[in-house]
Amino acid sequence: MKRALIILAASTLILCAGCNHRHAKVAAVHAKAYGVTLVMSSGNKQLGTPGTLLPQPVVVEVDDQNGNTVQGALVQVSGTGGVHVQHAQGLTDEDGLFTTQVTLGNTDGRYDLTAVSSDKKGKQFKLKLVEFAAAYQQRLGYELNVKYCSRCHDPESTSTQVSNYGNLAVDPHTLSDGASLNKLSDAELTSIIQHGGPALNRSALMPPYDATLNKADIKALIAYIRLIADPPYRTAGVVYEQK
Amino acid sequence: MRSVIAKLVSIWRALFGDPARAFGIVSVLLLIALAIAPAKEIFSPWRHYQRQYLKLISTRSDATSLRGHFKPGIQQIWLPKLGVVDRCQTCHQGLTEASLADVRTEPFRKHPVIPHSLTQFGCVLCHRGQGAATTVAEAHDSKLVGEEPILPDRYIQASCGQCHHQPLPGTPTLNQGRVILSRYGCVHCHNVTLPDGSTVEPTDNPPPLTHIADKTTRDWIYKWLKNPAAYSSSATMPNFELTDADARDISAFLIADSTPLSTDQAAMVPISAKAAADPSAGAILYGESFCASCHATQNAAGNLVGGNLGPELTNIGTKAKAQWLQAWLRDPQAYDPKTLMPAYRWTDQQLAILTSYLQGKTNPDYLAGVHLAPATPAQIAHGKILVTEYGCASCHQIRGVDKPKNFAPDLSRIGSLSVARLVFTSGMKHTLPAFLAGKIRNPHAFGAGLRMPRFNFSRGQIDAVTTALLSLTERSFTLPASLQIPEKHQTHYEPAGKAGVLMAQLNCLSCHSINGHGGTMAPDLSWEGSAVQRKWLYSFLKHPNTLRPALIRRMPKFNLSDSDATVLTNYIMTAYQTPAFERDSMPLSGYPLALVEQGRQLFYSKYMCQSCHMVNPEQDKGYIGPTLTAVGSRLNAAWIYHWLKDPQALRPGTMEPNQHISDQDARALTAFLMSQKGSATQEAK
Numbered sequence: 058m059k060r061a062l063i064i065l066a067a068s069t070l071i072l073c074a075g076c077n078h079r080h081a082k083v084a085a086v087h088a089k090a091y092g093v094t095l096v097m098s099s100g101n102k103q104l105g106t107p108g109t110l111l112p113q114p115v116v117v118e119v120d121d122q123n124g125n126t127v128q129g130a131l132v133q134v135s136g137t138g139g140v141h142v143q144h145a146q147g148l149t150d151e152d153g154l155f156t157t158q159v160t161l162g163n164t165d166g167r168y169d170l171t172a173v174s175s176d177k178k179g180k181q182f183k184l185k186l187v188e189f190a191a192a193y194q195q196r197l198g199y200e201l202n203v204k205y206c207s208r209c210h211d212p213e214s215t216s217t218q219v220s221n222y223g224n225l226a227v228d229p230h231t232l233s234d235g236a237s238l239n240k241l242s243d244a245e246l247t248s249i250i251q252h253g254g255p256a257l258n259r260s261a262l263m264p265p266y267d268a269t270l271n272k273a274d275i276k277a278l279i280a281y282i283r284l285i286a287d288p289p290y291r292t293a294g295v296v297y298e299q300k
Numbered sequence: 301m302r303s304v305i306a307k308l309v310s311i312w313r314a315l316f317g318d319p320a321r322a323f324g325i326v327s328v329l330l331l332i333a334l335a336i337a338p339a340k341e342i343f344s345p346w347r348h349y350q351r352q353y354l355k356l357i358s359t360r361s362d363a364t365s366l367r368g369h370f371k372p373g374i375q376q377i378w379l380p381k382l383g384v385v386d387r388c389q390t391c392h393q394g395l396t397e398a399s400l401a402d403v404r405t406e407p408f409r410k411h412p413v414i415p416h417s418l419t420q421f422g423c424v425l426c427h428r429g430q431g432a433a434t435t436v437a438e439a440h441d442s443k444l445v446g447e448e449p450i451l452p453d454r455y456i457q458a459s460c461g462q463c464h465h466q467p468l469p470g471t472p473t474l475n476q477g478r479v480i481l482s483r484y485g486c487v488h489c490h491n492v493t494l495p496d497g498s499t500v501e502p503t504d505n506p507p508p509l510t511h512i513a514d515k516t517t518r519d520w521i522y523k524w525l526k527n528p529a530a531y532s533s534s535a536t537m538p539n540f541e542l543t544d545a546d547a548r549d550i551s552a553f554l555i556a557d558s559t560p561l562s563t564d565q566a567a568m569v570p571i572s573a574k575a576a577a578d579p580s581a582g583a584i585l586y587g588e589s590f591c592a593s594c595h596a597t598q599n600a601a602g603n604l605v606g607g608n609l610g611p612e613l614t615n616i617g618t619k620a621k622a623q624w625l626q627a628w629l630r631d632p633q634a635y636d637p638k639t640l641m642p643a644y645r646w647t648d649q650q651l652a653i654l655t656s657y658l659q660g661k662t663n664p665d666y667l668a669g670v671h672l673a674p675a676t677p678a679q680i681a682h683g684k685i686l687v688t689e690y691g692c693a694s695c696h697q698i699r700g701v702d703k704p705k706n707f708a709p710d711l712s713r714i715g716s717l718s719v720a721r722l723v724f725t726s727g728m729k730h731t732l733p734a735f736l737a738g739k740i741r742n743p744h745a746f747g748a749g750l751r752m753p754r755f756n757f758s759r760g761q762i763d764a765v766t767t768a769l770l771s772l773t774e775r776s777f778t779l780p781a782s783l784q785i786p787e788k789h790q791t792h793y794e795p796a797g798k799a800g801v802l803m804a805q806l807n808c809l810s811c812h813s814i815n816g817h818g819g820t821m822a823p824d825l826s827w828e829g830s831a832v833q834r835k836w837l838y839s840f841l842k843h844p845n846t847l848r849p850a851l852i853r854r855m856p857k858f859n860l861s862d863s864d865a866t867v868l869t870n871y872i873m874t875a876y877q878t879p880a881f882e883r884d885s886m887p888l889s890g891y892p893l894a895l896v897e898q899g900r901q902l903f904y905s906k907y908m909c910q911s912c913h914m915v916n917p918e919q920d921k922g923y924i925g926p927t928l929t930a931v932g933s934r935l936n937a938a939w940i941y942h943w944l945k946d947p948q949a950l951r952p953g954t955m956e957p958n959q960h961i962s963d964q965d966a967r968a969l970t971a972f973l974m975s976q977k978g979s980a981t982q983e984a985k
Contacts, residue, residue, distance in 0.1 A: 106473060108454030110759055138404065158759075163453045164404055165412050192412030197470040205955060208924050209911070224921035225911055253959075262911050268958035269948060273415065277470075280413065 086146055089129030091177045092119035095184035098154055102233075102285070104199055107190040108163045116156045117172045117184055119149045126153020136170035138162045140188075165192035167289055189284050198281025201274055202232060205266065227260040235286035243279055250275050346374070346434050349391040353408055362399050369397065374434065377422045381780055384422035386431035388439070392423075425775070426459035427451055443719045443730070451770065454763065455733050458715060461771025463779060465494055465787040476761070477768025479503075484536050484755060486765075488694045489708035495777050496786045504536050507636055508697035513558035515624045515635070519670045521551040524619075529756040531619070531666065532612040534596060534604055538753035541744055546686055552675030553683025557699050561627070561635065582657020585650060590856040593811075593821070594640070597661070609640055609810065609821070617662035626655045633805070640810040640819075645859035690751055708752070716774035736766045791816035799871030806858055814876065822855065824951065829876040830883045831950075836934045838869045878950065886937035891971035899972025902965050909969075912956075915976055925956065930978025941970045 100115035119130040132155040133146040139162025149155045161168055170186040191199060202210075203218075210229045212222040222229065230237050238246070248256055250270065254263035270278070283290040316322040350372060357366040375389040391407045394400040395418060400410040411418070424431040429450040433439035440450045451459065457474040467475040481487055482503040492500040512521070525547040528535035542550070586592075591613070596606035598614040620628070627634070629651050632641040646654065675683075684701070687693070691708070693701040714736070722735050725745050738745065740762050743752035757765070776784075793815040795803045803809070809818035812825045828837075842865050844855040860868070877883060903909045912922040917929060931940070939950070944966040947956040961969065 106454070106457075108452065109473065109763055112760060164409065193415070193470040194413040196472065200469040200472075205957070219923070221912065221922060221924045224923065261906070262908050264907070264957045264959050266957050268946070268960060276413075 086131060086148060088131035088175070089148060090127050091121075092127035092130045092149075092153075092174060093122045093176050094120050094182060095132070095172050095174055096120055097184060097186070100159075101186050102188070104189050104191050104196075104285070105161045106196070107161055107165050107192060109161065111159045111161065111188060114156050114158050115170070115172075115186060115188075116154050117186075118153050119155070119174050120153065128153055130155075130174050133173045134159075134170060134186075135173075136168055136188075138164070138166075138168055140168050140170060142170070159188060161188060161190040165190045165195060165284075167284065187287070191281070191284060194277045194280045195284045196281075197274070198277035198279070198284075201270065201278050202281055205269070206232065206278070209262075225262055227262055229260075229263070232282050233285045233287045235288045235290055238282060239286055239288070239290050246279050246282065247275050250278065344434065345436060346390045349407060350393065353393045356403070356405075356408055357394075360399070366397060366399070377419060377431075379420075379422055382422065382425060383775075383778065384425060384431060386422040386424055387434055388423040388427075388429075388431060389418075390434060391436075425462075426456065428459075445718050445720050448716070449719075449731065452731075452733060455767050455770050458767045458770035461768065462773055462776035463783045464785050465496070466785060473764050473767045474771060477764035477766070480757075480761060480765050481768055484538070485695050486711075489691055490711045491706070492772060493710075493712040494787070495779070495781075495784050498786070498789065502695075504695075505636075505638055505640065506537070506695040507639075509554055509558070509692075510697055510699045511558055511561050511635060513555050514561055514621070515628075516619050516621060517667075518551045518555045518672060518675075519667050520619050521554055522547050522672060523667060523670055525550055531615060533598075533756075534608065534612045535756070538755045540690055540753040548672060548675075549679045549683035550686050550690075550692075551672070551683070552679045553681075553687055554698070556675060556680045557684075559699065581653050582660070585653050586657060588857060589644060589646075589654075590854050593854060593856065607821070609819070613658065613661060615661060615663040615666060617659040618664075618666045620658070622655055622659050625658055626651050629654055640807055642807040642810065642856070642858065643805045644856065645861070645864075647859070650859075690753075711769060712772055713774050713777070715770040715772045733766055733770060736769050737762050740765055788816075790818075793817040795871065795875070797871070799867050799875075802864055802868055825872065826876055827878040827950065829873045830878045830881070831935060831939045833888065833934060833936060834869060834873050837872060838865055841865045841868055880949065881938050881942050883936055883938055886941060886970065887974075888937055889932070889974060889977075891974060895968050895971040896975045897972075899968035899970070899975075902969055903972055906965070907959060907961070907969075915973075928973060928976055930976060932974040932976045933978050935973075937970055937974050940973050941966050944969055 096118040098116040098118045100111065100113045103111045103113055105111045115134065117132060117134075119127045119132060121127050126149070128149055128151050130149045130153070131146065132149060134142045134155075134157055135145060136142060136159070141160040143158040143160070144155075145157075147155055147157070155172075159170065166189070168188045168190060170188065172184040172186060173181050175181045189195075208218060208221045209225060210222070210232050212220055212231065214220040232238070241249075245257065249259065249263065251265060251267040253265035254260040256265070266275070315325055350370075354367070354370065357363050357370070360366060370393060371389075373390075374387055377384065377386040377389070379385075389395060392409075394403060394408040395411045397410055400408065403409055422431065423429075427450055428448040430439050430442050430447055433442070443449055457471040460468055460471050461474050461478070464471075467478070478500075481492070482500060485502050485504045485506065487500045487502050488506075494500065524531055524537075525540070525542055526544075527539050528537040529539065592606035594607040594609035595611065595613045596604040596608060597612065599605050604612065616625075624635075628641075629644070629646060631643050632639045633643060687698060687701055688704075691704050692698060693703050694707050715732075717732055719730060719732060719735075722730075722732070723746070724730055724735060725738065728734055728738050739752070740755065740757065743750050743754055794800060794817070795808075795814065808814075808825075811819045811822040813819060814825045816826075818824075832840075841858075841860055842862075844857055903915070909915075910920040910922050912924040913926065913928045914920040914922060915928045915931075917927075943950050943956075944961050945963075946958050947954050948958060
């Protein structure tokens with residue numbers, strides 16, 4: 058009986074030691090400096106593929122009240138829906154930047170991320186980020202958008218594409234303009250793409266694409282528009298989750 | 301001990317002592333045994349999932365219709381021609397329910413929209429796994445020989461590649477991976493045969509090393525061999541992780557093996573022409589010649605700026621000897637007959653200016669610390685052995701070393717390799733994708749003696765290559781040939797005659813495609829002779845100016861002589877015509893003023909062409925399409941007319957949409973556009 062007790066005690070000890078080891082925390086990172094605001098530097102609103110690394114790293118900047126960058130501020134980045142953040146926390150570098158790689162979850166759709174830092178008093182301030190995971194159809198839509206739409210519908214120029222947005226007499230809607238485009242049904246968007254602006258009493262600057270894009274192409278474009286809508290798009294009419 | 305036996309004996313007697321009682325007990329046991337099979341069926345996991353699914357849909361507003369679609373029991377898709385038996389839908393009930401788009405819990409998610417239907421292709425064709433299994437572990441995770449685990453979602457584009465061998469717009473990762481396989485020369489050593497019998501060809505052009513001593517120094521070769529990425533971050537040559545001694549011996553052999561280019565050509569190089577006094581002349585000539593269309597250089601911020609058709613030139617002065625550089629700029633094909641670089645007709649002075657400009661692009665620290673003693677015959681001999689062992693001749697032409705055959709494993713079916721046949725390094729996930737990614741990331745972790753070099757790939761690039769390799773499956777060879785969509789192979793078209801010789805020297809096909817052969821950087825010229833006017837073409841070849849203000853990469857000025865420009869103009873105007881219409885069927889000028897005016901109205905009001913094009917630079921702003929200020933002096937009227945009717949028909953994939961312009965409107969627009977002859981000064985430019 059005594060021997061059994063000893064063995065039990067010994068094994069409990071070993072077990073505890075083992076568990077302790079496993080629970081040993083990663084060396085906690087402590088802030089060396091504090092800012093008052095987080096600013097998006099780059100990597101927001103990227104289009105990725107489900108389950109894979111975003112093409113560009115996510116970079117956020119910590120600034121103090123004078124708008125100067127802060128080195129050594131602690132930044133934590135987290136996300137929902139199976140997002141994996143490579144460096145969930147860390148200190149800003151000499152340019153006040155915190156950089157991390159983000160892997161999207163396994164489903165297509167919108168992923169919300171939050172970057173958090175805190176000021177001297179420990180009060181947290183946050184920055185919301187959004188990334189998009191495109192499945193086949195949305196990816197196809199994105200590619201078609203780059204080829205046919207973005208030069209006019211995207212005000213930003215890139216190194217490979219110069220924007221034509223500012224040259225137009227009427228400003229086109231950006232395709233992520235959920236406030237306007239969410240109100241239009243799929244049928245209405247299809248009609249505008251197919252027959253051009255005048256079909257729905259809109260600007261004739263939008264030409265008809267029915268002879269250029271087929272029905273699957275247009276569906277793909279709409280799927281892409283719905284994916285990147287800000288505010289997010291919700292199908293009208295169906296009530297989800299009655300609870 | 302004895303008491304235990306006595307107890308067992310008494311239990312036995314109590315149960316079977318009496319024959320009637322024994323019969324009863326045996327019958328009960330038999331009944332229980334018979335009940336096991338039905339019980340297993342009732343408590344099988346798929347029933348559990350079906351109950352869960354019913355519970356999930358019961359709370360939704362469209363529960364009635366969802367319940368109507370619900371199919372109880374085992375669901376099976378059987379496609380004998382594809383070798384598919386799938387029971388996945390038994391548990392994955394919501395795959396085709398559009399209203400379940402918000403559900404994120406497996407196994408009830410709606411399948412994302414893809415171009416193929418479930419009933420025609422099933423599940424395992426893309427997702428792998430054991431379709432006929434009805435338990436999760438067996439269906440998803442089996443690693444037995446001949447069975448495949450589920451393909452992780454991040455590599456799912458690999459499955460498209462089993463049939464689609466041409467790039468698809470929706471599979472960027474697969475496309476990128478395939479480009480890397482060709483561009484980084486993987487297929488120099490590894491053979492990849494596709495189901496249609498064709499092999500994947502490399503698209504890089506590793507330089508011949510037969511005259512390497514003309515081009516660069518042994519010190520540079522040594523440093524390059526040690527780590528190509530240290531010289532240029534965009535280098536496609538991988539790192540063989542050579543020891544100092546091996547790099548020393550290989551550089552010794554390559555220099556010793558090199559012969560000078562034939563003396564005739566060397567004599568052609570006068571270094572006497574002086575570079576201009578103006579220090580900015582080199583940069584201006586570099587810019588005017590549009591070298592950056594193909595070559596990148598690193599800017600002050602460390603970013604690469606420029607094209608990637610040719611090598612990066614940031615530190616070219618550290619590498620190339622001045623005399624070689626000048627000879628190369630004069631006639632690149634003399635050194636490398638397969639080069640994509642055009643033979644610009646630079647004057648001696650221009651050659652001197654450009655050479656001295658490029659020589660100035662150096663990194664003085666690069667060769668610091670390299671002090672090689674003169675090579676010994678033993679080192680040279682050892683270098684040759686190493687060059688043979690590492691398969692250098694798979695990519696490079698080297699005198700006295702033949703291109704090795706079957707140098708590296710065949711990758712044609714690598715995507716179906718059984719996990720049982722793989723050797724993993726410690727800490728590695730035991731899956732095929734993890735093995736492939738690990739091997740590409742760091743081949744030497746799998747054994748120091750491995751000859752496979754390490755590539756300087758980012759994580760995204762490794763994922764892409766892994767995806768491309770996973771698309772090379774056993775299954776793709778067994779699928780019906782009717783499903784295979786082959787890659788569009790380049791034709792072997794070469795322009796003929798005197799113009800053909802000229803076009804080969806200018807390497808027109810490096811950038812332009814003609815009749816299915818050539819590059820994609822510049823417009824397809826197959827029908828250029830129908831599109832443009834002879835006078836314009838001649839002056840454009842002599843003095844190319846840009847048509848699209850928004851373009852960064854542009855046509856270089858080749859300094860063509862009058863007779864060369866005439867030969868090219870005549871050839872293009874004659875040989876490159878569309879069969880779709882008669883080029884000269886509409887006049888170049890003389891349209892009635894009323895029609896021109898009507899065209900102007902249509903241009904500005906009905907079709908709003910000014911959103912993308914400029915006719916009047918003071919008033920129009922669009923700069924997406926070509927500038928049209930002098931379009932009446934550039935294009936043929938019949939081309940404009942047919943282009944307006946259907947742009948895609950004349951240039952598939954062009955951006956301009958077909959706007960269903962009526963014959964009458966197209967005629968008026970053509971008249972208006974043909975009246976835009978441009979000012980005299982513009983034409984002189």
